[in-house]
Amino acid sequence: MIEFWFDFSSAYAYFAALEIEAVAARHGRSVRWRPYMLGTAFKVTGARGLSSTPLKKEYANHDWRRLARRKGVPFQLPEGHPLVALTATRAFYKVEALAPDQAGRFARSIFDRYYSTGLDTTRPDAVAALAAPLGLDPVEIAAGCAEAAIKDLARAASEEAVARGIFGSPWFFADGEPFWGHDRLPMLEDWLQRGGW
Amino acid sequence: MIEFWFDFSSAYAYFAALEIEAVAARHGRSVRWRPYMLGTAFKVTGARGLSSTPLKKEYANHDWRRLARRKGVPFQLPEGHPLVALTATRAFYKVEALAPDQAGRFARSIFDRYYSTGLDTTRPDAVAALAAPLGLDPVEIAAGCAEAAIKDLARAASEEAVARGIFGSPWFFADGEPFWGHDRLPMLEDWLQRGGW
Numbered sequence: 001m002i003e004f005w006f007d008f009s010s011a012y013a014y015f016a017a018l019e020i021e022a023v024a025a026r027h028g029r030s031v032r033w034r035p036y037m038l039g040t041a042f043k044v045t046g047a048r049g050l051s052s053t054p055l056k057k058e059y060a061n062h063d064w065r066r067l068a069r070r071k072g073v074p075f076q077l078p079e080g081h082p083l084v085a086l087t088a089t090r091a092f093y094k095v096e097a098l099a100p101d102q103a104g105r106f107a108r109s110i111f112d113r114y115y116s117t118g119l120d121t122t123r124p125d126a127v128a129a130l131a132a133p134l135g136l137d138p139v140e141i142a143a144g145c146a147e148a149a150i151k152d153l154a155r156a157a158s159e160e161a162v163a164r165g166i167f168g169s170p171w172f173f174a175d176g177e178p179f180w181g182h183d184r185l186p187m188l189e190d191w192l193q194r195g196g197w
Numbered sequence: 198m199i200e201f202w203f204d205f206s207s208a209y210a211y212f213a214a215l216e217i218e219a220v221a222a223r224h225g226r227s228v229r230w231r232p233y234m235l236g237t238a239f240k241v242t243g244a245r246g247l248s249s250t251p252l253k254k255e256y257a258n259h260d261w262r263r264l265a266r267r268k269g270v271p272f273q274l275p276e277g278h279p280l281v282a283l284t285a286t287r288a289f290y291k292v293e294a295l296a297p298d299q300a301g302r303f304a305r306s307i308f309d310r311y312y313s314t315g316l317d318t319t320r321p322d323a324v325a326a327l328a329a330p331l332g333l334d335p336v337e338i339a340a341g342c343a344e345a346a347i348k349d350l351a352r353a354a355s356e357e358a359v360a361r362g363i364f365g366s367p368w369f370f371a372d373g374e375p376f377w378g379h380d381r382l383p384m385l386e387d388w389l390q391r392g393g394w
Contacts, residue, residue, distance in 0.1 A: 186383060187380065190267075
């Protein structure tokens with residue numbers, strides 16, 4: 001199993017989301033999708049998001065676009081990016097609670113729509129609508145975003161992330177070994193291939 | 198030509214320094230070594246060094262050690278790491294002024310000794326001693342660290358870095374295209390191979 005930790009508003013996590021299942025499958029692993037609120041980690045590290053950091057912002061914007069060209073995938077930043085991912089994160093944990101096997105596909109749908117057609121991830125109904133093709137009830141998912149138990153799950157994920165030293169998005173664990181960043185996927189694969197170094 | 202921008206106290210720059218000449222050579226390029234003071238960029242981005250950032254510090258320490266194991270290269274942090282790289286940077290620009298063709302080898306020596314035997318890069322005489330095997334006079338290099346013209350060159354490099362959007366170490370430019378981070382060397386090579394995307 002590979003743990004895949006991310007914030008839904010992280011563009012590098014989007015690129016990782018497009019690849020992680022294939023990486024895992026090549027090595028006989030499954031993926032455990034773990035959305036969390038990156039802002040929780042920023043409170044500990046003192047970092048800010050890429051989109052609000054001078055110099056880094058310009059580089060990241062350029063880098064995302066060339067990555068999308070290289071991989072031949074859609075990439076468009078929604079108006080108001082980065083939207084706060086809390087609603088999408090809660091919807092994910094509601095879906096996972098109801099249908100664990102669909103959670104990864106649901107997360108992937110959120111990424112795909114956010115970075116292509118500008119899905120408004122702050123609207124429970126807009127996010128929950130993506131659960132319908134997975135055979136789930138969008139009304140139930142949207143309602144889940146307001147349930148105390150689901151809010152607790154989302155908060156607990158963010159707290160677990162920081163407790164385990166996670167400070168970025170995307171972030172992977174394979175056999176307890178941490179890998180930070182989309183550009184570390186080749187290193188993660190090398191690690192899996194060799195069984196560690 | 199590939200521009201290689203770095204701070205001598207950056208451990209990821211050390212790993213890049215071990216590889217960059219071979220990467221460039223594979224694509225018929227030369228390397229222009231450009232030490233600068235990363236702290237100048239931090240003043241603009243508001244970032245701090247890895248070694249003084251909670252969570253990141255622990256990850257980086259773990260990551261450097263596994264990278265060294267994977268590549269089979271020495272890696273030991275000097276006492277007091279990160280030492281302020283200003284003296285080493287000035288010594289570099291003095292060497293470059295006297296013998297441009299030796300500048301890269303001199304920089305590489307500084308990295309090798311800093312991360313293996315704990316070279317004190319704050320001491321002009323200790324740094325300058327590494328110029329002797331290159332046929333240069335260590336006394337002249339050490340004196341250069343105090344020359345106004347050399348100090349100006351070192352300061353100008355840091356100012357140029359920020360003006361060109363550089364905020365990290367290592368950093369590369371190939372044909373004007375920026376690449377940030379040791380883990381982007383494969384992407385840089387892919388770019389050179391394909392002539393851009």
